[in-house]
Amino acid sequence: MSTPVELIDGQHELAGFLIGKDTPVVIATIEGLGRAPVRTSDTEPPGEDGLWLGQDLFAGREVRIDAAIKVPGDEAGALAVHEALQNAADDETVRLAGGAATTLRLKFPGRPSRTVRGRIRKLDADLSQAKHGWIPLDIEFTGQDQLFYADLPDTTSMPLGSVARGGLTFPLMFPFTIELTAGAIGRPGFLDVAGTAPTWPVLRVHGPCANPKITHVETGRSLTVQGSLAAGEWVEIDTRPGWRTVLRDNGGGMPLTPQSRIDLFRLLPGMNELHWTATDPTLTSTLAVTWWPAYKAL
DSSP: OOOOOOOOTTEEEETTEEEETTSSEEEEEEEOOSSOOEEOOOBOOTTSSSOBOOOOEEOOOEEEEEEEEEOTTOHHHHHHHHHHHHHHHTOHHHHTSTTOOEEEEEOOTTSOOEEEEEEEEEEEEOGGGGGGTEEEEEEEEEESSSOEEESSOEEEEEETTOOSSOOOOSSOOSSOOOOOOSSEEEEEEEEEEOBSBOBOOEEEEESSEEEEEEEETTTTEEEEBOSEEOTTOEEEEEOSTTTOEEEETTSOBOOBOTTOOGGGOOBOSEEEEEEEEEEOTTOOOEEEEEEOOEESOO
């Protein structure tokens, strides 16, 4: 995973292309950074006033950017910038893949940079003044969800053979034995999650083990993979919107149990406890957890 370019105040990044301060693309306004649109399910009750208020679900965030390419007196330079923007907007690895997304990174004064995941839906250009090095732009970016994410993820690894609580009590009474069975062994772990909104993690289990089960203690949600992993093999559960996959290291899939709701497995802001179990007599399998802190506002 590459490290994002550090942005200065007033500078932004659209699909990997820098815009805003100290770039040839000047920005007049950015809209759509407040509360995202909602999908309502209100119902008008027959024969009476008012509404039955239903469930409100957020739609994707719609970000609109009023900008212009400004390369005074250089028509060729302005058109070259326009070409680079159009190429960034036409990334086939994103455009032709269901669920794939690019990023809009935003950096406002006094605030850390935040990322919106989604796609460029509009990039209109007025070339009538291109000969003066001036090309107005109308840009629209649709987010996958309503949230802003940290640029870089947090990650931790939890070996199955270690324990986060318990231990030995002294003085020890000899002789004592350590019992090892082939049954499922449990490992608790704690994650301190930054942000102001729940976020979806990426969970990777490295073998050797069988039937790993990962439980978020606070919500009671569990994900159980059905199958076995040999030493050196892994399975990755990506719970993020737009991904929602369970893939092995060889590109194949592995099934989850019917009770495993990948779309509801989230980490909450603050302290989270994960507990994972697997059948592993060697005690060498590990769970890697990666997440991007999520924020409701910039």
